[in-house]
Amino acid sequence: xILSINxxxxxxFNMLLIAAIYLGIFSVAGxxxxxxxxxxxxxxxxxxxxxRVGPWGLLQTMADALKxxxxxxxxxxxxxKFLYNLAPYFVIISSLMALAVFPFTQEFQAFDINIGIFFLxxxxxxxxxxxxxxxxxxxNKFALIGAMRSGVQTISYELSVGLSLVTMVLLTGTLQLxxxxxxxxxxxLIVQGxxxxxxxxxxxxxxxxxxxxxxxxxxxxxxxxxxxxxHTEYSGMKFAYFFLxxxxxxxxIAAIGTTVFFGGWxxxxxxxxxxxxxxxxxxxxxxxxxxxxMMWFRWTFPRLRVDQLLxxxxxxxxxxxxxxxxxxxxxxxxxxxxxx
Amino acid sequence: xxYFGDIYKGIKTLLTxxxxxxxxxxxxxxNSITQQYPDNxxxxxxxxxxxxxxxxxxxxxxxxTCTGCQKCEIACPNGSIEIIxxxxxxxxxxxxxxxxxxxxxxxxMCTMCGLCIEACPTDAILWAxxxxxxxxxxxxxxxxxxxxxxxxxxxxxx
Numbered sequence: 200x201i202l203s204i205n206x207x208x209x210x211x212f213n214m215l216l217i218a219a220i221y222l223g224i225f226s227v228a229g230x231x232x233x234x235x236x237x238x239x240x241x242x243x244x245x246x247x248x249x250x251r252v253g254p255w256g257l258l259q260t261m262a263d264a265l266k267x268x269x270x271x272x273x274x275x276x277x278x279x280k281f282l283y284n285l286a287p288y289f290v291i292i293s294s295l296m297a298l299a300v301f302p303f304t305q306e307f308q309a310f311d312i313n314i315g316i317f318f319l320x321x322x323x324x325x326x327x328x329x330x331x332x333x334x335x336x337x338x339n340k341f342a343l344i345g346a347m348r349s350g351v352q353t354i355s356y357e358l359s360v361g362l363s364l365v366t367m368v369l370l371t372g373t374l375q376l377x378x379x380x381x382x383x384x385x386x387x388l389i390v391q392g393x394x395x396x397x398x399x400x401x402x403x404x405x406x407x408x409x410x411x412x413x414x415x416x417x418x419x420x421x422x423x424x425x426x427x428x429x430h431t432e433y434s435g436m437k438f439a440y441f442f443l444x445x446x447x448x449x450x451x452i453a454a455i456g457t458t459v460f461f462g463g464w465x466x467x468x469x470x471x472x473x474x475x476x477x478x479x480x481x482x483x484x485x486x487x488x489x490x491x492x493m494m495w496f497r498w499t500f501p502r503l504r505v506d507q508l509l510x511x512x513x514x515x516x517x518x519x520x521x522x523x524x525x526x527x528x529x530x531x532x533x534x535x536x537x538x539x
Numbered sequence: 540x541x542y543f544g545d546i547y548k549g550i551k552t553l554l555t556x557x558x559x560x561x562x563x564x565x566x567x568x569x570n571s572i573t574q575q576y577p578d579n580x581x582x583x584x585x586x587x588x589x590x591x592x593x594x595x596x597x598x599x600x601x602x603x604t605c606t607g608c609q610k611c612e613i614a615c616p617n618g619s620i621e622i623i624x625x626x627x628x629x630x631x632x633x634x635x636x637x638x639x640x641x642x643x644x645x646x647x648m649c650t651m652c653g654l655c656i657e658a659c660p661t662d663a664i665l666w667a668x669x670x671x672x673x674x675x676x677x678x679x680x681x682x683x684x685x686x687x688x689x690x691x692x693x694x695x696x697x
Binding site: 239242243244245246247495496498499500515519 | 545546553556557559560561563564567571572573575
């Protein structure tokens with residue numbers, strides 16, 4: 200009896216420890232993603248970017264975060280106080296929860312759930328509830344329009360993200376992320392699945408960029424039309440939660456892409472197979488390559504209109520995705536996959 | 540089948556745009572346009588068309604080319620230029636002639652429109668490319684453009 204209580208306590212302690220480590224690492228990582236975004240934006244626009252705080256401006260976003268923590272939390276009088284305060288936590292918690300299931304190396308995985316992909320898709324749609332709450336509760340027309348657009352966008356593009364991942368699940372035959380990576384020991388899925396996998400990857404990247412509400416799909420924030428969209432009325436740390444969640448979501452989308460299409464922590468051609476802990480560098484390297492791709496999108500393409508956004512999803516991405524699933528099913532059935 | 544044609548065209552144009560920005564990204568180290576201003580004060584040089592303030596160039600013999608025709612004063616929309624002139628006897632020819640005493644320029648009022656410089660028939664006044672023009676005392680913004688003891692360059696009026 201005593202023993203079992205000990206085990207339970209130990210488990211809870213371990214869970215709390217892991218949660219604290221993850222929170223610490225990823226809030227700092229989110230800050231550095233913000234810095235990366237600003238640097239990449241500067242390089243795309245022939246500028247230098249932040250270079251004053253710390254060496255090469257490395258501490259710029261830390262200083263920004265400290266400033267945001269010390270700021271007053273203002274709000275509107277007519278706001279629905281409870282929902283208004285709840286919204287940022289919804290957004291940040293849902294994006295941090297998704298991080299738990301990623302296998303960073305063979306051993307470094309907090310929560311190896313057997314419905315990993317499904318869990319990720321489900322969690323990533325919870326974040327939109329936070330955005331809708333925030334827009335609704337702030338009692339501001341710009342925030343409401345931004346939140347409604349976010350609802351439209353996420354409901355539409357959720358389908359494409361899900362279906363493009365389902366296309367790859369046809370190939371792996373499992374939803375568990377560690378198993379998906381096991382399957383890729385005989386070739387990354389984008390090689391195994393060749394043509395339909397490449398189409399699925401393109402659709403996934405487009406829909407994933409839309410999922411995270413980033414340019415060219417940032418109708419939700421649309422600075423030129425809506426002020427700041429759903430977080431117009433937020434200040435201080437509550438605003439920082441929305442901001443951090445956006446960047447962690449970008450990391451999550453890139454990490455799912457890495458895990459499902461590019462072999463996760465597996466090294467190309469197994470060159471560092473004998474040193475398993477190097478996997479985390481491969482994982483992060485591939486993830487940041489995809490993050491860079493999304494930043495490249497952002498600093499190249501102009502923002503879409505709402506009707507163009509819906510046309511792209513319902514007329515092009517969704518039918519192509521359905522066709523692509525049939526194609527992938529045929530290829531798996533006929534055994535035409537490329538195995539290295 | 541314009542449907543697939545549209546998809547092909549869409550992907551092609553997106554890739555074209557990405558290649559343009561990608562090239563800029565790769566080449567940015569050599570020609571970043573940012574000037575880190577207070578750090579590069581010694582080496583920073585303004586481009587030729589920059590309008591800092593109106594100056595009157597003098598040659599090494601302390602001679603300018605202003606005839607005192609007052610066209611700049613008339614052209615100035617808000618009276619930033621005042622010319623104090625007098626008829627004096629020219630020591631060389633012995634004839635009475637119009638000569639400037641002071642060419643006064645109010646930098647504090649100037650809108651940098653450049654009409655005076657366009658109006659000048661002898662190119663006596665030009666744009667300077669200096670940019671640190673702020674002062675603590677506004678009387679310092681009233682400048683006398685001709686140097687003391689300067690005279691007109693011979694041959695300008697012919």
